Amino acid sequence: MNPDPRILRELQHAARQATNGQLFRLTQTLDVLPQRAVAEAVMDAVRPRLRHLRPARPLNLARLLFLPLDPLLAEPRDWRPGQGLVPRSAILPMAGHLRAVEPSLVTGLDARIAGAKLTDEVLAAEQGALLWPAAAKALPRKPPAGWEEAGLPDQHFAEVARICAALWRHGPALWRLRMAARDGPPEASLRPAFRVIAADGAEAMELCLGALLPYAAHPARMVAVVAGLNQALAPPAERALDRYLSGVSPGLEGADLEGMADAAARFARTLRDLDSALTRDKPKRAQQLQALRMSAAQCCNERLEQEMARRLTEPLAALVAATAPPDAAVEALEHAAMALRGIGDSTRRLHASGASEKLFAPVIAQLTALAVRLPKAGSGFLRADALRLLEILAGTSVAARLG
Amino acid sequence: MELLETPSLDSFAATSGKPARCAERGVAAPFTTPLLFAARLRLGPGRAVEVLVPNPSGREGWFVLPWAAAREALQPSLADQALIEALKPLVTEVLDLQPAQLLQAARDAAATGLAGRAARRAALSRRPTPSGSDAMREFAHALETWLLTCPIEEDRRRATALAVRVANVAAAVTALKAASAQHETPSRLAWVMDGWALLALLWQFAPAESRIAVLRRSMALAPPAAEEMLRWSGCGDLGRMPEAPPLAPQTSFVAPVICETVLAEWLSAA
Numbered sequence: 055m056n057p058d059p060r061i062l063r064e065l066q067h068a069a070r071q072a073t074n075g076q077l078f079r080l081t082q083t084l085d086v087l088p089q090r091a092v093a094e095a096v097m098d099a100v101r102p103r104l105r106h107l108r109p110a111r112p113l114n115l116a117r118l119l120f121l122p123l124d125p126l127l128a129e130p131r132d133w134r135p136g137q138g139l140v141p142r143s144a145i146l147p148m149a150g151h152l153r154a155v156e157p158s159l160v161t162g163l164d165a166r167i168a169g170a171k172l173t174d175e176v177l178a179a180e181q182g183a184l185l186w187p188a189a190a191k192a193l194p195r196k197p198p199a200g201w202e203e204a205g206l207p208d209q210h211f212a213e214v215a216r217i218c219a220a221l222w223r224h225g226p227a228l229w230r231l232r233m234a235a236r237d238g239p240p241e242a243s244l245r246p247a248f249r250v251i252a253a254d255g256a257e258a259m260e261l262c263l264g265a266l267l268p269y270a271a272h273p274a275r276m277v278a279v280v281a282g283l284n285q286a287l288a289p290p291a292e293r294a295l296d297r298y299l300s301g302v303s304p305g306l307e308g309a310d311l312e313g314m315a316d317a318a319a320r321f322a323r324t325l326r327d328l329d330s331a332l333t334r335d336k337p338k339r340a341q342q343l344q345a346l347r348m349s350a351a352q353c354c355n356e357r358l359e360q361e362m363a364r365r366l367t368e369p370l371a372a373l374v375a376a377t378a379p380p381d382a383a384v385e386a387l388e389h390a391a392m393a394l395r396g397i398g399d400s401t402r403r404l405h406a407s408g409a410s411e412k413l414f415a416p417v418i419a420q421l422t423a424l425a426v427r428l429p430k431a432g433s434g435f436l437r438a439d440a441l442r443l444l445e446i447l448a449g450t451s452v453a454a455r456l457g
Numbered sequence: 458m459e460l461l462e463t464p465s466l467d468s469f470a471a472t473s474g475k476p477a478r479c480a481e482r483g484v485a486a487p488f489t490t491p492l493l494f495a496a497r498l499r500l501g502p503g504r505a506v507e508v509l510v511p512n513p514s515g516r517e518g519w520f521v522l523p524w525a526a527a528r529e530a531l532q533p534s535l536a537d538q539a540l541i542e543a544l545k546p547l548v549t550e551v552l553d554l555q556p557a558q559l560l561q562a563a564r565d566a567a568a569t570g571l572a573g574r575a576a577r578r579a580a581l582s583r584r585p586t587p588s589g590s591d592a593m594r595e596f597a598h599a600l601e602t603w604l605l606t607c608p609i610e611e612d613r614r615r616a617t618a619l620a621v622r623v624a625n626v627a628a629a630v631t632a633l634k635a636a637s638a639q640h641e642t643p644s645r646l647a648w649v650m651d652g653w654a655l656l657a658l659l660w661q662f663a664p665a666e667s668r669i670a671v672l673r674r675s676m677a678l679a680p681p682a683a684e685e686m687l688r689w690s691g692c693g694d695l696g697r698m699p700e701a702p703p704l705a706p707q708t709s710f711v712a713p714v715i716c717e718t719v720l721a722e723w724l725s726a727a
Contacts, residue, residue: 176606233608237669243609381574388573392714430569438570438577445535457535457571 062092066099074103074310081109090116090146091204098129098142103308110171115160116149117172118182119189122225122232125268126217126261135210138261138297143204144214151198152189159188179229186225193219220258221265224251228262235269241279248280252287260290267298273324274331295331299342304350311361312389315396318354322403325350351405354397358413365390367417370443374424378433391446418448425456464530466510466520474517474681480553482683483509485652487563487720488537489572491710493527494719495655495678498544500554506541511677515704534713536572536720556647560727567724573717579724589650590634592726593627596657603668611702612669615676618701622679625694626653632691645689652680654726658719663711670709677704 072080077100084093097104111117120127126139133141153160163181170177197211206214221228227247231239238244252259263280267273273295281291304321306314325343332340369387373379394414401410424440445453476482483497486508493510501507501523508527509519522530524541533541544562548554566572567580597620604616629649637646656675663671682695711719 179606230608233606234669236666237609240609240611242611381578384574389714436570439574441535441571442573450532450534453535454538457538 062095065096069096069100072100077103078109081111085112091143094142094145100308108173110173113167113170113172113174113178115153115163115167115185116145118163118167118178118185119149119152119222120145121172121178121182122186122221122228122265123218125265126221130205135213138217138264140214140217141206143206144201147198147200147204147206148214148218150200151194152192154199155192155194156188159185175233179226179233182229183226186222190219190222190225193222216257217261220254220261223254224258224262227251228265231266232269235266236271238272239266239270239276241275244276244279245283248283252280252283256287256290259287260294263291263294264297267294268302271320271323272327273298274328277331292336296336296339299328299339302346304346304353306350306353306357311357311365311393311397314354314357315393315400318350318397318400318404321350322400325404347404351401351407354401354404355410355413358394358397358401358410361390361394362413362417366394367420370417370420373435373439374428376435379435384435384439388442388446391443395446414447418444418452421447422452422456425453466513466522466530469520469522469526471512471518472509472521474519476681476683478685479648479683482681483507484554484556484559485655485678485680486537486540486559487655487716487723488533488540489713489716489720490531490533490537491713491716492531493533493537494711494716495652495659497652497680498554498559500548500552504548504551506544506548506554511707513707515677515706534571536566536569536576536717539566539569539571542566555644556651557644563720563727564724567720572720575721576717576724579721582725588630589646589654590627590630592657593623593630593650593653596653596660597621597623597627599660600672607669609669612672615701616672618699619672619676619679621697621699623653623657625697626650629686629689629692629695633689636690645686648683648686649689649692649695652678655719655723658722658726659711659715662718662722663715667709667711671711673704674707674710676701677707 069077069080081097081104084096087093120140123140127142127145128137128139130141130143133139163185167177167181172178193215197206197208201211202208224247227250231243231247234240234243248259248262251262259280263277267276270276277291277295281288304318306317306321309317325347328339328343332343366387369383369390373383373387376383398410398414402408421440421444424435425437425444428435428437428440430437441453441457444456472481480499483499485495486493486498488494488496493508496511497509497519499507499509501521506524508522508524510522510527510531512518512520527533528538540562543565544554544559547558547562551558564580567576570577600616600620600623604613604620607613607616626649630646633646633649656678659671659675660668682692684696686692687696
């Protein structure tokens with residue numbers, strides 16, 4: 055059933071306006087709707103925020119099936135043939151086909167994953183290892199039922215099926231690499247996996263690399279390892295990196311303060327790794343990286359400007375004025391200070407302008423004055439509390455001078 | 458976890474991983490600076506405090522730094538500096554640093570509030586916690602459960618090796634307790650548990666996504682058994698070192714906020 059476009063736009067608008075708490079509740083409600091097309095279309099409007107919030111989504115056949123393809127899924131309106139992507143609207147017809155041709159496999163799987171969440175990586179690995187290779191073998195030769203109704207032209211089915219086949223065939227190995235992606239992934243895991251994938255052809259290798267790159271802590275190093283396996287693999291590996299670079303974004307919007315601090319630190323590290331992919335014959339990459347740096351740094355700086363008073367100076371004033379501030383309030387202020395400091399550090403790493411440091415200067419001066427006059431003991435906001443904030447925001451050596 | 462550049466410590470003396478005496482091994486300190494967390498303290502010439510830091514290159518052995526040098530090279534937090542200041546008066550008349558003295562210094566330092574309000578609360582109160590052997594068995598079990606999900610073969614082998622060592626500590630604690638009714642002293646228990654309780658709490662409180670980095674750091678920090686311990690009742694297996702892949706250079710460390718959480722929990726449990 056295709057939703058009325060006007061109503062859908064209104065629902066998407068409402069989802070965009072929702073607070074984080076409302077978005078959690080909305081996700082829970084949408085996740086149990088049997089009509090997935092409408093639910094997914096509403097979620098499309100808030101996917102960047104959902105990536106940061108990571109609500110515990112239920113694990114089901116369609117989600118597990120397309121887990122290895124995550125980064126290759128495109129919103130239907132953005133999807134174009136020949137880009138190595140799969141439109142999200144293909145998920146339901148493909149999952150429906152598998153349910154029809156492999157009923158015993160799917161019924162068993164439904165039972166084993168009932169009540170489980172998408173965040174259960176172990177269950178996903180176990181059940182995916184059974185599901186993905188079987189799904190690759192069961193791919194139809196022509197568009198499955200529901201394909202046309204999903205707005206997908208018949209002539210593009212072969213391309214989508216080819217992408218799914220490659221990712222599902224190598225799904226178990228890709229999932230293991232993805233779980234190790236924060237660690238590189240390490241060369242010792244990459245080499246054997248990509249030797250097998252490469253035997254499937256350059257296109258499969260490029261697709262699998264494209265599906266892993268967004269998760270890799272060291273994407274450029276990963277491409278270099280794969281390209282080094284075999285001379286013929288270098289061009290498709292470089293293409294995968296170029297494609298990743300053209301689509302990568304800092305992804306800092308929508309996160310809470312702590313989430314943004316983590317994301318900004320990760321992004322700054324990723325860009326540092328990507329610097330190693332700069333070569334004379336790839337001048338465009340330098341421009342792309344510079345643009346990414348500027349945009350991420352600007353995003354961080356804007357967030358610091360927005361949050362400095364609300365999360366730091368105003369609560370600090372309230373705590374100093376309180377007779378007996380609760381420990382939890384003091385700890386919350388310290389966590390906010392750590393997140394703001396983290397964002398400030400990332401801003402400096404991304405773009406060494408020093409502009410963000412000016413934002414910290416007034417509160418550092420205020421804390422310096424407080425550390426001298428506050429009492430050492432008692433029930434109020436103490437000298438140690440001010441020194442700790444100073445240590446977080448200005449460094450140990452600055453705080454030690456007053457300690 | 459935080460990615461940090463470790464300063465070069467090559468100019469400092471290195472010590473082997475096989476100390477003869479407990480005092481030579483030193484006592485694990487609940488530092489809150491990521492580079493120093495669970496580093497060991499001992500008394501050097503003239504009762505000067507020395508800090509033993511695992512070789513950041515990943516090779517075996519520990520570097521020995523006079524505290525003044527460690528302060529310069531590793532930039533300890535205010536709370537860590539307070540810990541050493543609290544320790545100094547407690548060791549003016551002893552030959553060796555004992556776990557009990559370090560615990561007292563940690564309580565005194567935490568009471569200043571420089572390690573945060575949770576640590577200060579913990580310094581001023583105690584709550585019931587599992588016994589040492591139970592905590593170690595839980596830690597070994599947690600490692601064995603986790604390794605089933607670990608995507609990297611080398612780290613699965615590391616987790617297996619660490620779980621064996623932790624289980625040996627649990628067995629040694631049980632044996633010492635059984636013997637303590639007759640002639641063993643509580644200080645032996647403290648030496649056997651020393652350092653392991655911090656690692657167990659680190660594993661418990663570190664975020665799930667940083668388990669691999671925590672495991673590698675824990676392998677580097679795992680306390681070596683002193684030779685004198687191996688002669689204690691039921692402690693012979695503490696010297697067994699299960700085979701494990703070598704460690705890579707250390708670049709990933711737990712965040713200060715996790716170190717502080719571990720400190721608070723450790724004080725509550727101690």
